[in-house]
Amino acid sequence: MMFETTLTLVVPIDRQTRDDIRRKVDHYFLLNRAIPPVSYHAIADFASTLVDRYKWNQSFKAFVMVCCGNAIWRSVVGTIPFNRRMLLLPQCLKNSHMCKASTDELGLLCTECGNCNISGFLQEAENLGYITVVTEGTTIARKLIESGKVDAIIGVGCMEVLQKMFDAVHKYSVPAIGVPLLSCGCVDTKADSDWIKAEIRHFDQHSGFRLLNINNLNDKTSALFTETQIQQLLNLSGSATDNLVKDILLAGGKRIRPLLTVLAYEAFSLNPDQEVLKSLAMSVECFHKASLIHDDIEDNDSLRYGKETMHTRYGIPVAINIGDLLIGEGYRLLAECNLAPQITRDCLKVISQGHKALSVGQGTELMARRNSEILSVNDILSIFANKTSAAFKVSLLVGAIAAGADKKNLDLLDQFSYLVGLAYQLKDDLEDFTFKDGALSSENPSILLAMLAEKVNESDRPVMQEALFQGKGENLQSLIDNYSIRELITGLLTEYLNKINTCLGSMENISLKLVLHEIVGKTFRDYI
16 A cells, blocks of 8 residues: 655644544535445545545644544444454553553553553453453554454554554455554554543444444354265265265365355345355355356366375266255256246346356367467456356345345446456466476466467577477577566556455445455555
């Protein structure tokens, strides 16, 4: 995240000025709703508008930005239970001359001696159930944010630290309130006690907003794939074929597709039907496992999740049959859901379209491999869209349609799926394109080779062809480096990530927007 290097990081000394700014900023966002998370540059624009409107000192812009961020997030933070919040205090609030506390890897271990305000803030927060941390910098806060152990943060710090914290908070869409220190200097600093305590105590029990915690959703999804649940939903009889179905559904994997279905259904449903949710998630996973079985056959892969693939262990005929059975079960589970006929029809339409797209994308890939053909960049992107984007689309749209989402939201999810599928595969190619014993580690078409084929000049083209067909990995790697292919692909990935951010910015379902933003932040953390 690029910050304004010329921004003056000062806090108004006069309390009346601070309170006036906070009050007017809060009023502005009551009339001009902004759905979080909002980018740093958007907050800067809001602050500029307000500074000009109220003729505030330009040196207060950074402070106004903090107040804008608080106003945008406060309605969300207020709905989160206290025991899912963290109070983050700086060690510099301590009385350096009288402090008796020791420190550990997390920060200051307050003895509550009463010689500074820290003990009072900690008691206030801990009595409500907060996780409290007294530390310098943002490292510990970042780790807690990434762990998913907290759903919201009340952070106190100097303006510079609050500015740095914005990057982590925005990347993972953690609802946060920032309270700037009144004085800096990294020792014996001062803070507005009333402001901090007001933010700690703020709770809105009447809000209809429901935060979706990705870790809770992940646990809920994983709990659906137990032997008992699979037995019940698929009515398994104990036959040899049924046992293979059970084994493949119990096999490893991240359960990303059913997780997305659960997420979308929970985000749009006012009263989620857990039986419907189980059937939807299991249906999506059946389709996914079927595609993996068939894909392993087509790619002649011998291992999946560290175990022998179905066709390697039982033969191709058995594997094809299990894959076909899973496809049938996927459609049956959906058809027998307690959904209105029109909704069932729309879900079936999305799934069948996704099934077709997957086959078309896989077909292009197989024919290119058969003909030893280097596909164009556009052809590779088309494969990504037909395979990965389509899978995300099916997962999200089935859950959203079943929950009654309107066309605008479905269109946004369609767009999001397309963009994130392409971005995911670009990232995957960047990280997985390697050479083993001089040969490519994968036979699948690669965006790096496609880009190199389009960029290489005529004099280097024979070198590329020779490197490919004679397995001279070092020569091929040199060409990739010389033509800055990885940098070009990274630039393309960045373009899609920016488009994803724009797409998410158009979403008005806050629960969905926040959790999708968090997923994107964690998936592409090294590129954002």
